[in-house]
Amino acid sequence: MSKPIDAVLVGAGQRGRDAIGIYAQREPGELRFVAVAEPDEDRRKLFAKQHGIPPEMQFRTWEEVMERPQLAPLLFNLTQDRMHRESAVAALEKGYHLFLEKPMAHTPEGCLEIAAAARAHRRMVQICHPLRYTPFYRRVKELISTGKIGRLLSISMYENVGYWHFAHSYVRGNWRRMDESGPVILTKCCHDMDIATWMADDHVREVSSFGRLAHFREENAPEGAPPRCTDGCPVEETCPYYAPAFYLGPGVGWPTSAVSVHHGLEERRRALETGPYGRCVYRSDNDAVDHQVLNAEFEKGTTFNFAVRAHSADCYRTIRAIGEHGEIDGHFEKREVKLTRFGQGYSDKATRELFKTEVWDGGHGGGDTGVVRNFLRAIQEEDYEGLEHSLDLAVEGHLLSFAAEQARVKREVVQMEEFRSAISSAAAG
Numbered sequence: 001m002s003k004p005i006d007a008v009l010v011g012a013g014q015r016g017r018d019a020i021g022i023y024a025q026r027e028p029g030e031l032r033f034v035a036v037a038e039p040d041e042d043r044r045k046l047f048a049k050q051h052g053i054p055p056e057m058q059f060r061t062w063e064e065v066m067e068r069p070q071l072a073p074l075l076f077n078l079t080q081d082r083m084h085r086e087s088a089v090a091a092l093e094k095g096y097h098l099f100l101e102k103p104m105a106h107t108p109e110g111c112l113e114i115a116a117a118a119r120a121h122r123r124m125v126q127i128c129h130p131l132r133y134t135p136f137y138r139r140v141k142e143l144i145s146t147g148k149i150g151r152l153l154s155i156s157m158y159e160n161v162g163y164w165h166f167a168h169s170y171v172r173g174n175w176r177r178m179d180e181s182g183p184v185i186l187t188k189c190c191h192d193m194d195i196a197t198w199m200a201d202d203h204v205r206e207v208s209s210f211g212r213l214a215h216f217r218e219e220n221a222p223e224g225a226p227p228r229c230t231d232g233c234p235v236e237e238t239c240p241y242y243a244p245a246f247y248l249g250p251g252v253g254w255p256t257s258a259v260s261v262h263h264g265l266e267e268r269r270r271a272l273e274t275g276p277y278g279r280c281v282y283r284s285d286n287d288a289v290d291h292q293v294l295n296a297e298f299e300k301g302t303t304f305n306f307a308v309r310a311h312s313a314d315c316y317r318t319i320r321a322i323g324e325h326g327e328i329d330g331h332f333e334k335r336e337v338k339l340t341r342f343g344q345g346y347s348d349k350a351t352r353e354l355f356k357t358e359v360w361d362g363g364h365g366g367g368d369t370g371v372v373r374n375f376l377r378a379i380q381e382e383d384y385e386g387l388e389h390s391l392d393l394a395v396e397g398h399l400l401s402f403a404a405e406q407a408r409v410k411r412e413v414v415q416m417e418e419f420r421s422a423i424s425s426a427a428a429g
């Protein structure tokens, strides 16, 4: 690309700064942030300094940006989940092409509204689903769509969040309470729902789901554990969740970077004494489930089963796709995709190929880089159609998350046709 594309960034938090801002710092010839909106002064100033943004282009909120004439062709929205719908629709109405963090919105109606606004204003929307843009998942998709295993019959996916990651984000952190962010099947697993929908390239017909918060509860607190790890806990030598062991070490990258804007040891210690990340994991105000399973069927008959679990030592995702003529097994963190095609006779005649997929710079196995790159490509090529199809699938993946949560809570099998028509009428009126 010869000239960078100008963009506004709203929400200079962890993702704004460390996942997306960093792309422009690495690739100044492709993307340039010319304005920032962020209420936290330290974060705003830091982002402005990193990107050379003058004071007159620094704003407190996305609302202030919308009061101005359009400042650039693109707007990157990296605000928290519950702000997405309103700020996204406003940006599209203002004329911005939009890069929007997942989840698109915290309600299914909100997702439909954003998609409708994109169509009405003929603007491109890229949902930040980084996994779709990793070399790993692209390889799996390519093997399926080029017919290597024949017609797709079934997909199985597992997300092993990792006990420490779960404690950080879903017990102490921003996604611990369903009323403040959303259910785990949305806040964490909308990525997985998106991958399944994209692989099947289809709409879902029905879904069921079970799961609960079993472990991170008051009744499981060790005897004598105080509300905060820093208050002198009797099990500080052995508890896997002892906060100073997580956050007061030498590393200051994620997740430690989320604890305080300034990363000095004293600032981090103070943050543990006063902020959410120092809380005992058994005495937080969390209600996010720590394990959940889901079964679904797509309209063309592909079945999908999925599980998310907090309790794993390592953080990893796996995928298994079964077709009429073969199977694909993938391990995301190992970057390995194994293709097996059935041969004549017994399984020793099957042909097996192992692909080791590339590594790109950036978080989520290079997906953070890939998703921004895809958005900029689409803008350059004016690929309205490509992004519209991609957005349709992203909406479908989100609806699957919402429907699965309804199925879990109400203990029912949700028929997607009914679910869709109920939310369409709610969105319309």
Ligand SMILES: NC(=O)c1ccc[n+]([C@@H]2O[C@H](COP(=O)([O-])OP(=O)(O)OC[C@H]3O[C@@H](n4cnc5c(N)ncnc54)[C@H](O)[C@@H]3O)[C@@H](O)[C@H]2O)c1
Pocket: 010, 011, 012, 013, 014, 015, 016, 037, 038, 039, 040, 043, 060, 061, 062, 063, 078, 079, 080, 081, 083, 101, 102, 103, 128, 129, 130, 174, 364
């Ligand atoms: N794609 C992924 O893989 C991925 C990973 C983690 C988080 N996320 C999503 O990214 C989003 C941001 O997450 P985060 O961890 O960076 O959160 P964060 O809280 O660090 O950042 C959000 C920022 O928005 C700012 N903000 C609040 N009100 C605002 C307003 N009116 N105008 C502008 N900015 C405002 C906050 O001050 C904060 O700095 C969330 O929706 C989250 O779910 C996506």
